[in-house]
Amino acid sequence: MGRLFGTDGVRGLANGELLTPALALRVGEAAARVLLEDVDGRRPLAVIGRDGRASGEMLEGAVVAGLASAGADVIRVGMLPTPALAFLTSHFRADIGVMLSASHNPMPDNGIKIFARGGHKLPDEVESEIERLVLSDEPWDRPTGADVGRVTDHxxxxxxxxxxxxxxxxxxxxxxxxxxxxAHGAASHVAPDVYRRAGAEVVVIGASPDGTNINDGVGSTHLDELRAAVREHGADLGIAHDGDADRCLAVDADGNDVDGDQILAICAIALREAGELRDNTVVATAMSNLGFHHAMREHGITVATTAVGDRYVLEKLRADSLSLGGEQSGHVVFLDSATTGDGLLTALQLMSRMAQTGKSLAELGRVVTRLPQVMINVPVTDRERAASARPVSEAVRRAEVELAGAGRILLRPSGTEQIVRVMVEAPTEDQAQNVAEKVAKVVQTAR
Structure with a gap:
């Protein structure tokens, strides 16, 4: 068995070779043992939620059993977004939070995301210790009798x-x-309700989860239905969430995409004008379009760049006491209001900016002039080996010479799937496509 934890918890085919109920029980048990060591003699508390996947019910039972067997009382909060689970971990003053979701992945997949006290994601060293216990057979003193955890619903x-x-x-x-x-996902009830309570007129699609339809042709990875609905209803904008609603993408009134870079730029400028953008700095990842960097420079905002993954954005925000960061994929973190990316919070901030300025989303989004960007996801059998193969490195160097400083290439293994992502930005779409395809072909041969 390889490393359990990827960039966003344990993820895989539910009830498949890796993510079985037996593993889920051991993860819950190990997480409780690691995170509940310092409870000062009080009764430890855990909170668990899930998205709309059918397998979530099965895995929830296993994780709850593992937590309770380690002596933690457990509050089940049902189907809620990942950022809601993070918030509730803090709200209930829980020692641990667990979210069962595979985010934007197809329905057969699922995942286990773990939050520490305060609703914060786990540091790498804590994940490693949990993983060590999961894979270890070392004996430990299990609680018995009245010391076994109790389970309640909230x-x-x-x-x-x-x-x-x-x-x-x-x-x-x-x-x-x-x-x-x-996305027929975890926000199916709460997102429409919150947007209406905030004053918006709301049209809802993709909000009938049945356990099998999450992310199926809807949500942030499938925007066609949203574009059509915005035009049909004459809406000012469309908001797309993923299965666990930790991300937000948008389309304007004409159905044009507004990606995470544009949303992040709009929100950064809004916070700066309100005096709430600490150190006049926004955090972005290496995937952010060069056009985003140009826009921030024009508005006098510094960009701090991290590795790809919202956990790295969070680490930078917390380490430098900054207030805003995000990814092109639509994960945006408002650290003064949340401990993780929150798609609903992002959508509310975006629509508030429209309301405050009286500008359309298209007008606001024009702050970023995007360079043509092409992304090719190459399926491989070993993502790390393929990404580091010598022929691939040589192909990347040739591509950099061809782009001659007018664009860039980024190659990285996915954190959750056996895929190597090849991203190219160039002055023209044709050049970006041509360069990306040449490198992708080399990656395929190195799989």
Missing amino acids: LEAEGAYADHLLVCTPAPLNGIKVVVDC
Whole structure:
């Protein structure tokens, strides 16, 4: 068995070779043992939530059993977004939070995301210790009798999260008509409700989860239905969430995409004008388009760049006491209001900016002039080996020479799938496509 934890928890085919109920039980048990060591003699507490996948019910039972067997009381909050689970971990003053979700992945997949006290993601060293215990057979003193954890349901917890979001909304959304695509996922109830309470007129699609339809042709990875619905209903914009609603993408009134770089730029400028962008700095990843960097420079905002992955954005924000960061994929972190990327919070901030300025989303989005960008996902059998193969490195060097400083190439293994991503930006779409295809072909041969 390889490393369990990827860039966003343990993820894989639910009930497949890796992510079985037996493993889920051991992860819950090990996480409790590591994170509940310092509870000062009080009863430890855990909170667990899930998205709409059918396998979530099965895995929830296993993780709950593992947590309770380690002596933790467990609160089940049902189907809620990942950022809601992070918020509730802090709200309930819990020692550990567990979210069962594979985010934007197809329905057969699932995952286990773990949060520490305060709703923060785990440092690498804590994940490594949990993984060591999962894979170890070392004996330990299991609690018995009255020391075994108890399990309760708190299915009204959504209300506390919704109230929190509304407190963080800068301006009423009166006069804004929005179509929201919930990806048949965890935000199917709470997102439309919050947007209406904030004052928007809301049209809802992709909000009928049945256990098997999450991310199926809807959500942030499938924007066609959202584009069509925005045009059909004459909406001001469309908002697309993924299965666990930790990300937000948008389309304007004409159905044109507004990606995470544009959303991050819009929000950075808004926070700077409000005096809330600490150190006049925004955090972005190496995947952010060069056009984003140009836009921030023109507005006098510094960009701090991290490796790809929202966990690295979070680490930078916390290490440097900054307030805003995000990814092109739509993960945006408002650290003064949340401990992780929150798609609903992002959407509320974006629509508030529209309401405050009276500008359309298309007009706001034009702050970023994107260089043509092509991404090719190359399936491989060993993502790390393929990405580091000598022929691949040589192909990347040739591509850099061809781009001659007018663009860039980024090659990286996925953190959750056996895929190597080849991203190229260039002055023209044709050049970006041509360079990306040449490198992708070499990656295929190195799989």
